[in-house]
Amino acid sequence: xxxxxxxxxxLSQQEVSAWQQSRVKDxxxxxxxxxxxxxxxxxMSSVGPCVSIFGSARTQxxxxxxxxxxxxxxxxxxxxxxxxxxxxxxxMEAANKGAYEAKGCSVGLGIALPHEQAxxxxxxxxxxxxxxxxxxxxxxxVKYAQGFIVLxxxxxxxxELFEALTLIQTKKVTPFPxxxxxxxYWRGLVEWLRQAMLEAGNISPxxxxxxxxxxxxxxxxxxxxxxxxxxxxxxxF
Numbered sequence: 606x607x608x609x610x611x612x613x614x615x616l617s618q619q620e621v622s623a624w625q626q627s628r629v630k631d632x633x634x635x636x637x638x639x640x641x642x643x644x645x646x647x648x649m650s651s652v653g654p655c656v657s658i659f660g661s662a663r664t665q666x667x668x669x670x671x672x673x674x675x676x677x678x679x680x681x682x683x684x685x686x687x688x689x690x691x692x693x694x695x696x697m698e699a700a701n702k703g704a705y706e707a708k709g710c711s712v713g714l715g716i717a718l719p720h721e722q723a724x725x726x727x728x729x730x731x732x733x734x735x736x737x738x739x740x741x742x743x744x745x746x747v748k749y750a751q752g753f754i755v756l757x758x759x760x761x762x763x764x765e766l767f768e769a770l771t772l773i774q775t776k777k778v779t780p781f782p783x784x785x786x787x788x789x790y791w792r793g794l795v796e797w798l799r800q801a802m803l804e805a806g807n808i809s810p811x812x813x814x815x816x817x818x819x820x821x822x823x824x825x826x827x828x829x830x831x832x833x834x835x836x837x838x839x840x841x842f
C-alpha cells in the first residue's frame with residue numbers, strides 16, 4: 606500500500622520505502638504485543654489483591670520518602686495486600702523491600718529502557734515480568750491493582766497518576782482509591798489543580814475527590830480498606 610498521492614509528493618523515495626517497511630514491521634509487532642499481554646495476564650491473574658506503588662527511581666535510601674515507601678508496603682502486607690511496582694530502584698525498590706521483608710507478594714513490572722538498570726533485588730522471582738511496551742505494562746498496573754499509592758516522583762510518576770485519574774474520571778475502569786503520600790510535595794500541584802484547572806472549568810469540583818492526601822502509612826491503607834468495605838474487590842476491567 607502506497608502513501609496517499611498528496612503525501613507522496615512530499616516524500617523522497619527513501620522515505621516512501623521507510624513507510625512501507627514500517628507497515629510490515631507493525632504487522633509483526635502485533636504478535637510481540639500480544640505475547641506481552643498474554644504473559645502479563647497469565648502471571649498477574651494469580652497474585653490476588655494488590656496495590657500499585659509509584660514514585661521516583663532517583664530516590665536514595667537515606668531519603669525520608671524511601672522509608673515511607675518501605676513502611677506503607679509493610680502495612681499493606683500486614684493487611685493482606687500484595688505490592689506492585691515498576692521493579693526498579695528508588696521508591697520502587699523501597700516498596701518491594703517492604704513487601705519482601707514482610708513476606709508478602711512483591712511484584713515487579715519491569716521495562717526495557719536504553720539506560721535502565723536491572724530490577725531491584727526485592728521482587729519475588731516468579732513475579733518479575735519484563736516489558737518492551739509501556740502501554741502493556743501500564744495495563745497491568747491498573748487492571749490488577751486495588752489502589753494506587755503515589756509517592757514523590759517525576760514525569761513517569763505523574764504519567765501513572767494522571768492516567769489513573771483520567772480512567773476513573775471517564776469511567777473506563779472500575780473506580781479504585783488513589784492516595785498521594787507526602788503532602789508537602791503534592792500541595793503545590795493540588796493548589797494548581799484547584800486554582801488553575803478547576804477555575805478554568807477544565808475539571809469538575811468532584812474530580813478533586815478522586816484522590817486523597819496523607820503522610821501516615823496506616824492512614825493510607827485505612828483509605829483503601831474503607832473503600833472496599835463499600836465496594837467489591839476485583840480486577841478493574
